[in-house]
Amino acid sequence: MLRIPCPHCGERDYTEFRYGGDASKTRPAHDERDVRAWHDHVFVFTNPRGPHREYWQHVQGCRQWLILERDTATNAVGTARLARDGTPA
Amino acid sequence: MTERYSALALARHALTGARWPRAWRRADPKPHYDVVIIGGGGHGLATAYYLAKNHRVTRVAVLERAVIGSGNVGRNTTLVRSNYLLDGNTQFFEHSLRLWEGLSHELNFNVMLSQRGQIVLAHGPSQLDVLARKGNVMRLNGIDAELLDRGEVERLLPYLDFSERARFPIHGGLLQRRAGTVRHDAVAWGYARAASELGVDIIEHCEVTGFLREGDRVIGVETSRGRIGADRTAISVAGHTSQVAALAGLRVPVESHLLQAFVTEPIKPFVDHVISFGAELFYISQSDKGGLVFGGHIDGFNSYTQRGQFPKVQTVAECAVALIPSISRLRLLRHWAGIQDMTPDGSPFIGRTPLRDLYLNGGWCYQGFKATPAAGWCFAHTIAHAEAHPLIEHFSLERFLDGNGYDEYGLGNWTYRQ
Numbered sequence: 314m315l316r317i318p319c320p321h322c323g324e325r326d327y328t329e330f331r332y333g334g335d336a337s338k339t340r341p342a343h344d345e346r347d348v349r350a351w352h353d354h355v356f357v358f359t360n361p362r363g364p365h366r367e368y369w370q371h372v373q374g375c376r377q378w379l380i381l382e383r384d385t386a387t388n389a390v391g392t393a394r395l396a397r398d399g400t401p402a
Numbered sequence: 403m404t405e406r407y408s409a410l411a412l413a414r415h416a417l418t419g420a421r422w423p424r425a426w427r428r429a430d431p432k433p434h435y436d437v438v439i440i441g442g443g444g445h446g447l448a449t450a451y452y453l454a455k456n457h458r459v460t461r462v463a464v465l466e467r468a469v470i471g472s473g474n475v476g477r478n479t480t481l482v483r484s485n486y487l488l489d490g491n492t493q494f495f496e497h498s499l500r501l502w503e504g505l506s507h508e509l510n511f512n513v514m515l516s517q518r519g520q521i522v523l524a525h526g527p528s529q530l531d532v533l534a535r536k537g538n539v540m541r542l543n544g545i546d547a548e549l550l551d552r553g554e555v556e557r558l559l560p561y562l563d564f565s566e567r568a569r570f571p572i573h574g575g576l577l578q579r580r581a582g583t584v585r586h587d588a589v590a591w592g593y594a595r596a597a598s599e600l601g602v603d604i605i606e607h608c609e610v611t612g613f614l615r616e617g618d619r620v621i622g623v624e625t626s627r628g629r630i631g632a633d634r635t636a637i638s639v640a641g642h643t644s645q646v647a648a649l650a651g652l653r654v655p656v657e658s659h660l661l662q663a664f665v666t667e668p669i670k671p672f673v674d675h676v677i678s679f680g681a682e683l684f685y686i687s688q689s690d691k692g693g694l695v696f697g698g699h700i701d702g703f704n705s706y707t708q709r710g711q712f713p714k715v716q717t718v719a720e721c722a723v724a725l726i727p728s729i730s731r732l733r734l735l736r737h738w739a740g741i742q743d744m745t746p747d748g749s750p751f752i753g754r755t756p757l758r759d760l761y762l763n764g765g766w767c768y769q770g771f772k773a774t775p776a777a778g779w780c781f782a783h784t785i786a787h788a789e790a791h792p793l794i795e796h797f798s799l800e801r802f803l804d805g806n807g808y809d810e811y812g813l814g815n816w817t818y819r820q
Contacts, residue, residue, distance in 0.1 A: 314712055315703075328713045332703040348803065356655040356746050356802040358815075360644035362706045385658070386706050 315383075318393050321375040333368030335359065336380045336396070362386050368396060404599050407510050425591060426598035431605050431630050435463045437785055438623055438632035440610050440646060441639035442466025444475035444586075444771065445763055447593035447604075448778025449638060449785070451509075454600035456779070457786035462602045463632075464594075465625060467609040471590030474641055477740035478771040479663050479685065479697045481676055483520050483581030484545055487536045488810050490796040491749075492543050495769075497793055498776030499580060505775060511592030513584050514690070520581035520676035521555065523562075523725075525570040529680055533576040540578070548577040559677065561726055569724050570681040581676060583687055589774060613650045613760070620650065620760040634785055636761040641741035642706075643764035650757055655746055655802060656765050657815040659700040660739040662710035664718060666732040668692030677725070683813070684721035693735060696722060700744065704815070710739035742767065744815030747807040752781050752794045761785050762799060767813060 315327035335358060341350045365385045370378045382391030405411060405423055415422060437453055439446045442464045453459040464470075482502050484495040506512050524530035530549075537547035551574045556564050562572060594604055605627070612624035614631065622631035639646050647654045673688040686696040698718040701711045715737060723730045745751070745765040750773070752763045763781045766773060780791035790798065796808050 326713075327703075327711070352803050353653070357653045358644065358655065358657045358704075359653065360657050360704060362642070362645055362658075365704070367703070385704055388705055388707050388709075 315388055315390065317369060317371075317379070317381055317390060319371050319374055319377075319379060320393060320395055321377060322371060325371070325374060327369075329371060329373040330369040330379075331372045333370060333378065336366045336368045369393070404595060407512075425595040426604060429463070429603035429605050431463065431465075431608065431625070431627050432603065433629075434622070434631035435603070436461040436632070437463075437634045437636060438630055439464045439636045439638055440623065441473075441637065442470035442590075442594070442604060442606065443473045443638065443640070444471070444589050444593065444774040445640065445777050445781070446636075446638035447590060447597055448774050449636060449763070449781045450602045450604075451593045451597040451600070452779045452782035453786060454597060454602055457782060459782075459786055460601040462597075463630065464597070464602060464604045465608045465610060465623070465630070466604070466606045469606050470594050470604060471587060474740045474742065474770055475590045475774070476587050477663065477738060478586060479687070479695050480583045480586045480771065481520070481581070481685065481687065482515070482584050482772040483578055483676070485520070485522065485536060485540055485547065485576065485578045485581065486810060487539055488808065490793075490808065491810050492539060492545070494776055494780075494793045495772065496543060496545050497779070498773050501775035501779060502584060502772075503580070505589075505592070509592040509596040511588060511595055513588040513592055515582060515584050517580050517582040518675050518687075519577055519579040520678065521550070521559065521575045521577050522678040523555070523575045523680040524573045525680045526573055530574045533574070537576050546578060546580050548579070550575045550577055558675065561672070561728055562677075563725065563727050570679075575680075583676065583689075584771075586771060593778070610646060610649065615650075615757075618756075619758040632759075634759045634761065634788075636763065636781065636785055638763045638781070640743045640764045640766050640770055643743050643762070647755075647762065650755075650760060652755060652757070654751070654762070654764070654799065656743045656751075657704045658706055658741050659703070659744045659815060660705050660707065660710050661697065661700050661742045661768065662714055662718070662737055662739045663695065663697040664715070664737040665689070665693040665695050665735045666729070667735050669694070669732065673726075679721055679725050681724070682717075682721050684718060684725065686722065686725070694722075694729065694732065700742065700815075701739070706741055708739050708741060710737060742770075746802065746814045747809040748811055748813040749808040750777075750797050751799045752777060752797045753784055753790045753799060754788075755799060
């Protein structure tokens, strides 16, 4: 069972969370007119085998969006922090 | 020269005790090929076979990182069918089913096609209307389809939950009699043997580590067994499409997710058909050994672990019992997970890539196994003629750019966002 360390609620089963996908993507600027930039943002995935930074929402807990570090090759979970605090470089 | 398999050959070997020759030739890499196919799974081997058979391209190598057939071709639930709704899918999967029907003779290898019929269940009147529409589309395309009412389903499948207390009452179903199951390992072995016979080099334990480039043209691959030049290079590595494409500097609309499958302890013949639940994604059949084989949805987040999460085991078991209450005390013998390419619209990519002479076949979501013969057939055509086969034009890598997403079921990797 994948267990996610929620900063508010402690370590919980992943079934309490909703998965939100890759958190390392940057949304194009709102006035971006290049279709390919939007295409790449919406449809294309880096899909790494290894470290992955991703969104999870604790829907059955504090309802906060988190950013979790997880290794997709092993499912080993690293730290989780609040998404609203922003993504460090 | 491979020995032809027949009843006579079987009798001869039984009487003389002569050893059977190796089914296919173990090859070492040559410096250059007309076509190099990366990935020795069902699709890669089928592509090699049809390149040699249909297009007389015989200087072909299939490179496999591990051993052939060790990926998803041996990890699926072995179902074949052609009950698709969207124009394009209907014809493509029917082409595949027709190839399945002749495959044992074509390859001189028994792939044990069992056309036991598949029934998709409807649990409400509107769902039955949807199935009626799909059945009509199939029949207009010359594909067999029969709409069943509740009584007809009960006559065929009396062991389903037809009680007053059924969580999902059964209103009817859509039967495709020509659908069924195939012995999946035999598909890899059969295509490998037949391709090898036509001169294709199958090279195991040969991992691709990079692409040789000349400007925007791919001229071969760098492998763990040295450089191999190629006029054309084809990627057929579903599950790891992103990794291999990244070696060529490409990013693709694919995420790798886990799909689990399950087998119970063997029981006497009981489930005579393939049954698809209509209330959840769940499908069940019985193997020749007697085990009930079933599967469900992807786990829901991208992973390469090949180990499924336990809550999905519970969900799938709940589906099984909601559908067939009498199997509630069967024990699960095994469950396993395959790494599956998931695409945003749930449809695959076959065709050219932005790089010249590099071709891609991947993103098969839930449908890779049943598509094996047609995917190989069409991919071989695409490689040989440097343009997409008409049956796969709608599976282009660039389709989202033009707003032409091709969504049959809504089963892409975005289920987690619904």
